[in-house]
Amino acid sequence: MAATYDLILTGGTVVNHDGQGVRDIGVRNGRIAAIGDLSGASAGETIDCRGLHVLPGVIDSQVHFREPGLEHKEDLETGSRAAVLGGVTAVFEMPNTNPLTTSEAALADKVRRATGRMHCDFAFWVGGTRENAKDVGELERLPGAAGIKVFMGSSTGDLLVEDDDGVAAILGNTRRRAAFHSEDEFRLRERLGERVADDPSSHPVWRDEIAALECTRRLVRIARETRARIHVLHISTLEEIDFLEAHKDVATCEATPHHLTMSADDYARLGTLLQMNPPVRNSRHRDGIWRGISQGIVDVLGSDHAPHTLEEKAKPYPQSPSGMTGVQTLVPIMLDHVNAGRLTLERFVDLSSHGPNRIFGMARKGRIAAGYDADFTVVDMKRSETITNAQAGSRAGWTPYHGRQVTGWPVGTIVRGSRVMWEGEIVAAGQGRPVEFSEAIVR
Numbered sequence: 001m002a003a004t005y006d007l008i009l010t011g012g013t014v015v016n017h018d019g020q021g022v023r024d025i026g027v028r029n030g031r032i033a034a035i036g037d038l039s040g041a042s043a044g045e046t047i048d049c050r051g052l053h054v055l056p057g058v059i060d061s062q063v064h065f066r067e068p069g070l071e072h073k074e075d076l077e078t079g080s081r082a083a084v085l086g087g088v089t090a091v092f093e094m095p096n097t098n099p100l101t102t103s104e105a106a107l108a109d110k111v112r113r114a115t116g117r118m119h120c121d122f123a124f125w126v127g128g129t130r131e132n133a134k135d136v137g138e139l140e141r142l143p144g145a146a147g148i149k150v151f152m153g154s155s156t157g158d159l160l161v162e163d164d165d166g167v168a169a170i171l172g173n174t175r176r177r178a179a180f181h182s183e184d185e186f187r188l189r190e191r192l193g194e195r196v197a198d199d200p201s202s203h204p205v206w207r208d209e210i211a212a213l214e215c216t217r218r219l220v221r222i223a224r225e226t227r228a229r230i231h232v233l234h235i236s237t238l239e240e241i242d243f244l245e246a247h248k249d250v251a252t253c254e255a256t257p258h259h260l261t262m263s264a265d266d267y268a269r270l271g272t273l274l275q276m277n278p279p280v281r282n283s284r285h286r287d288g289i290w291r292g293i294s295q296g297i298v299d300v301l302g303s304d305h306a307p308h309t310l311e312e313k314a315k316p317y318p319q320s321p322s323g324m325t326g327v328q329t330l331v332p333i334m335l336d337h338v339n340a341g342r343l344t345l346e347r348f349v350d351l352s353s354h355g356p357n358r359i360f361g362m363a364r365k366g367r368i369a370a371g372y373d374a375d376f377t378v379v380d381m382k383r384s385e386t387i388t389n390a391q392a393g394s395r396a397g398w399t400p401y402h403g404r405q406v407t408g409w410p411v412g413t414i415v416r417g418s419r420v421m422w423e424g425e426i427v428a429a430g431q432g433r434p435v436e437f438s439e440a441i442v443r
Contacts, residue, residue, distance in 0.1 A: 003041040005033060007417050009376065012049025015349050016056070016368045025054065027374040030416035035368065047419070049378060052411065053345065056353035056368050057089030057375025061146070061360065062179075062233055062254065062302030063327050065091075067113060069098025074307045074395050076110075079327065080118035080432060082305070082393035084421040086328035087377040087410025089120050090365060090435055092146040095127035096159050102127045104142060111144040111434055118432030119420055120413075121365075121375075125149035125179060127159045133169040140176045144434035146360065147176045152215050153183025153207075153277070160185065164222055171228035176439050177252065177359060179231040182240075183207060183278055184215040200317040201267035204279035209237040212278050216240050223250045231359065234259065234304050236278040238288025245297050252299040252359045255289050255351075257326060257333045258400065262286075272313050272320040273400045276304070293343055293351070300355040301348075303330045307396035325394050329387060329401050335379060335408025345381070363436040378412030385409050391424070 005026035014023045014035065024038035034041075065079030076093075083091055093110070095101035101110060101124055110124045123146035126139045136148045150170055151159045161167055162185035171178060188211055196202035216232055220243075223230045232253040235241060244253050258276065263283040266274050274280055292298040306323030313320055334352070338345050357366025364372045387401040413421035420428045 003034065003038070005041060005043040007045045007047070007374070008038055008041060008043040009047050009049050009054055010038070012052050012054040012378065014054045014368055015345055017354065019346070025368065027417040030374055031364070032368060032370050032372050032374050035370065047412070051380070053379050053381055054368070055349055055377040055379060056366055057415065058087055058331055058352045058377045059090045059356040059362070059366060060088045060303050060305070060327050060330060061092040061300055061356050062094065063091045063305040064094045064096065064307070064323070066307065067097060068109070073309060076114050076118050077430060078393065078395040079305065080120045080122070080430070081426060082325070082328040084119045084413040084415070084426065085391070085393040085424065087331040087379065087413050088327055089375040089377060089413060089415050090122065091120055091327065092123045092125055095125050095149055096151070100127050100159060101125070102129055102132050104139065107139070107142055107145060114432055115434070116432065117430045119426065119430050120415055121432050121435050123435040128161065128170040128178065129159065130161060130166050130169065133166070133173060136170055137173045137175055140174060141440040145440065146435070148174055148178040150178060151181045152219065153181055153185050153188055153211070162186065164218060167219065168222050168226055171222060171226040171230070174228055176361070176437070177229040177231050179233055180219055181277070182212060182215040182219055182232050184211045184218070187211040187214065195318045197318070198316050200272045200275050200320070201264060203275050203317070204264060204281045207277065207279050209239060209281065209285065212237045213239045213243065216243060220247050220251055233302065234278060235289055235292065235298065236281055236285060238285050241288050241292040241297055245295070248297070253292070253297070254300050254302045255293060255298045256302055256304050257330055258324065259289055260286060260293070260337065261333055262400070270400055272315070272317055273324060273398070275317065275320055275322045276306070276324060277322040290342065293347070298351065299359050301330065301334065301351045303327045307394050309396060310398055324400050325392065325396050325398065328391070328393055329399055331377065331379065331410045332385065332387065332406045332408060333401065335381065336406035339381065339407045361438040363438050363441060365435060374414065374417035376412070376414040377410055378414065379408060380411050381408050383407070383409040383411070
């Protein structure tokens, strides 16, 4: 008797842990059931993927969707709409909301708001503070928790633990890998006078490379002293790449598309739209982060999607808030880099799917393998498009890449065997569920 499946993806070039090849994929009950030649099988739905590449679902492990408390910028539904329009099947959302995600009740509230409403699957970082340091070992194991996130440098929101003792108190109680915004708050305070009114290009002068490197050095030392694992978010300097190369036993790190794509030269064109923490710096640092990509030092990509309204971004620097949209453009921007020869498609998959699976211990996500969730990002590597503000799924309604032409485009987003986005249209209601993690399941 011929095998039957709920869904078969036929004829696509599957990019997987064992390379690239034209294969069919059969799905049952939201999980991958077979990979290979399924021409003799039948299915309730068949998707013709000839001429397309089928990637493991892209995971964006750093987004800010602003709910609760800041929904005028974004909410869980609109942020996840932008995600799936860009081919992203799961996100890890940040804790600097209002109220802060620092307690079991706040995390449970976010999970409740997201379940069945977000278009992609999700997990939520829990903010580490001096007040909850003794509880982080339990908080990081709760359903829907991505782990513990600590801000060592001030950014949007009220979470800040800048001192060594405060960081050590948190790391001393973690068992999972904790994530860090690594900028030295003491140096940032000392250098406030480096900001020049109405000149956003002074942003990286104020938040300089020394602030980033010194904080990352402190963080690695504290991690060793507390025997903890750490993840350094949004690497922005060449020096941090060089330093972390020698500390891969305790530290993983993330690169963002904007730090890989733009440079300080773009402040003249984009102004405060380019303003981020940590800042976009000169091309020397951009080239250094690419070295981190090519040498395998960088473990994952994250968009650091951090939307603000255009009205807020139009305030004169430094009253303007730091942050830009990015979850919807992560895939097309990075596929354009693939087509330009800056990294291979397999390396992109390693950074966007296998990497999050590996370093965060995701259960059944991040690979195209039997038994895994049927999450797929379907892309057309030959398709050229121009990114525009009009395409934005985000409530913010803008992108710093407006007008940029790219080659390589997400045409389909499939989450647990359900087609969620196809050819730029949302084709299913929200069905998001919490991501599960092996270290939170097993006791």
